[in-house]
Amino acid sequence: MLGLMQDWPLLMHRIIDHAAFNHGARKVISRSVEGPIVTTDYRTIRERALKVAKRLAKDGIGFGDRVGTLAWNGYRHLEAWYGIVGIGAVYHTLNPRLFPDQIAWIVNHAGDRLIMTDLTFVPLLEKLAGRLTSVERYVILTDAAHMPETTLKNAVAYETWLAEADDDFAWVEFDENTAAGMCYTSGTTGDPKGVVYSHRSNVLHSVMANNPDMLGLASRDVIMPVVPMFHANGWSLALTAPMAGATMVMPGAKMDGASIYDMLDRHAVTCSAAVPTVWLMLLQYLEQNPAARLPHLKRVVIGGSACPRAVTQTFRDVYDVEVLHAWGMTELSPLGTVCSMKPEYQDLDKEAWLDVKQTTGHAPFGVDMKITDDDGKRLPWDDKTFGRLKVRGPAVAKSYFKGDGGRILDDDGYFDTGDVATIDPYGYMRIVDRSKDVIKSGGEWISSIDLENIAVGHPDVAEAAVIGVHHPKWDERPLLVIVPKAGRTPDRHSLLTFMEGKVARWWLPDDVVFVAEIPHTATGKILKTALRAQFKEYKLPNA
Ligand code: ADP
Numbered sequence: 075m076l077g078l079m080q081d082w083p084l085l086m087h088r089i090i091d092h093a094a095f096n097h098g099a100r101k102v103i104s105r106s107v108e109g110p111i112v113t114t115d116y117r118t119i120r121e122r123a124l125k126v127a128k129r130l131a132k133d134g135i136g137f138g139d140r141v142g143t144l145a146w147n148g149y150r151h152l153e154a155w156y157g158i159v160g161i162g163a164v165y166h167t168l169n170p171r172l173f174p175d176q177i178a179w180i181v182n183h184a185g186d187r188l189i190m191t192d193l194t195f196v197p198l199l200e201k202l203a204g205r206l207t208s209v210e211r212y213v214i215l216t217d218a219a220h221m222p223e224t225t226l227k228n229a230v231a232y233e234t235w236l237a238e239a240d241d242d243f244a245w246v247e248f249d250e251n252t253a254a255g256m257c258y259t260s261g262t263t264g265d266p267k268g269v270v271y272s273h274r275s276n277v278l279h280s281v282m283a284n285n286p287d288m289l290g291l292a293s294r295d296v297i298m299p300v301v302p303m304f305h306a307n308g309w310s311l312a313l314t315a316p317m318a319g320a321t322m323v324m325p326g327a328k329m330d331g332a333s334i335y336d337m338l339d340r341h342a343v344t345c346s347a348a349v350p351t352v353w354l355m356l357l358q359y360l361e362q363n364p365a366a367r368l369p370h371l372k373r374v375v376i377g378g379s380a381c382p383r384a385v386t387q388t389f390r391d392v393y394d395v396e397v398l399h400a401w402g403m404t405e406l407s408p409l410g411t412v413c414s415m416k417p418e419y420q421d422l423d424k425e426a427w428l429d430v431k432q433t434t435g436h437a438p439f440g441v442d443m444k445i446t447d448d449d450g451k452r453l454p455w456d457d458k459t460f461g462r463l464k465v466r467g468p469a470v471a472k473s474y475f476k477g478d479g480g481r482i483l484d485d486d487g488y489f490d491t492g493d494v495a496t497i498d499p500y501g502y503m504r505i506v507d508r509s510k511d512v513i514k515s516g517g518e519w520i521s522s523i524d525l526e527n528i529a530v531g532h533p534d535v536a537e538a539a540v541i542g543v544h545h546p547k548w549d550e551r552p553l554l555v556i557v558p559k560a561g562r563t564p565d566r567h568s569l570l571t572f573m574e575g576k577v578a579r580w581w582l583p584d585d586v587v588f589v590a591e592i593p594h595t596a597t598g599k600i601l602k603t604a605l606r607a608q609f610k611e612y613k614l615p616n617a
């Protein structure tokens with residue numbers, strides 16, 4: 075017997091319909107690449123997205139075609155996403171921080187037919203264009219007045235192009251399993267791989283990600299996604315915010331402490347989301363400008379890399395802001411867990427509360443987690459046992475674009491995340507390390523992330539990284555790499571003394587080195603592969 079409820083395919087453009095009809099006047103405020111702050115609303119975003127859809131169709135773009143976007147967070151990028159998916163085409167976010175060769179490789183692999191780009195990236199694309207064989211046209215996300223001279227094929231200013239269509243257009247209806255978006259993994263090992271989101275997975279993920287124990291956005295919120303739309307599906311905020319009817323503040327290209335503070339303050343942002351580096355920059359700015367306060371901000375979502383304890387503590391104690399530590403990955407659409415407090419942890423004292431906030435929290439409905447040993451045997455949720463973290467659910471990838479990487483699920487349909495984690499009896503997951511980065515000392519494992527989190531709490535430290543280096547007796551031992559804060563000169567002794575007592579003795583780094591800079595990936599993570607290569611020949615003093 076079948077249910078007798080309506081067939082209402084979970085199509086992504088229904089989200090912007092909902093926002094336009096129910097929260098039409100809610101603002102979307104953007105720092106434009108041209109300079110000024112531009113304010114629009116969901117009703118207008120939808121009208122213009124319909125024009126994008128119609129105009130794309132006029133250019134011959136249709137069902138299943140990939141449209142690349144190389145753009146910051148802004149209203150035009152938002153309109154582009156909804157317009158693209160509204161005709162069954164596929165938005166493909168390109169990360170400008172990748173090496174140019176990688177961008178070219180990804181565009182060709184995805185077969186993008188059209189690219190929409192911010193002005194910022196026109197020179198980059200001009201250099202690559204000769205190699206981008208599938209691209210037929212470039213739409214520059216600007217108006218005629220700001221349109222540059224360019225050699226890009228069939229280049230046109232977005233506003234000129236859009237004016238050639240009206241919004242008398244109906245979204246195309248199709249199966250909810252149709253592809254909606256694509257995002258490539260960053261490819262720190264091997265070639266990047268394409269993750270293909272469906273309309274169904276994107277819609278379900280947004281519903282899951284917004285329950286009150288996760289992002290919990292409401293129409294009363296003002297959300298500023300600092301995390302770029304090109305990083306891991308923009309943490310789905312371009313969908314979750316309009317679904318909730320929340321006001322959106324888009325920071326554009328400027329992500330330094332002063333610019334982020336300016337947007338938070340000026341637009342009374344209540345919730346924001348970004349990787350730890352952004353928050354470290356903001357907190358440094360606030361430290362230097364004691365008059366700057368954050369009276370509106372209530373919560374910040376921090377993920378992509380481990381959030382240092384000191385960041386969570388400063389936000390709580392100095393600014394009365396709750397950090398929601400989150401874990402996710404491109405393959406998960408991307409949110410997997412968020413650290414909000416279950417009743418068991420609600421009334422903890424200040425230090426114990428911070429201990430829990432160091433975990434990445436618990437999973438929403440729709441993300442099944444397990445940890446296993448190398449043979450795939452399930453391990454207990456006892457907060458101690460380390461295992462490979464595996465997940466399944468309706469918004470988790472089942473394979474990569476074109477089948478790259480082969481079969482990626484185990485027999486029970488779980489995807490191996492490549493992370494090593496513990497899970498506590500209440501379901502709070504703690505990332506111990508990437509399986510490639512964990513330090514193997516005398517047959518036991520040391521978490522590089524835990525050591526980094528402690529070291530970065532030292533008052534003279536701007537950034538810390540820990541890698542395993544060869545040791546004749548223990549196989550690997552931890553080396554601590556430090557970038558000191560400007561004008562400070564911490565030494566080895568003060569760092570090791572600071573860390574003593576905060577971890578088991580045998581976890582303490584065997585040595586400390588000071589550098590001007592630590593290499594990062596295109597999504598702001600510490601590039602451990604490069605760091606390991608840099609210190610390959612390093613001799614530990616006790617080796
Ligand atoms: P990229 O490498 O392009 O940033 P992802 O965003 O997909 O790609 O990276 C996902 C990985 O980032 C996870 O598998 C995990 O290793 C790491 N990660 C994400 N969030 C956290 C977190 N809160 N703490 C520690 N590691 C995290």
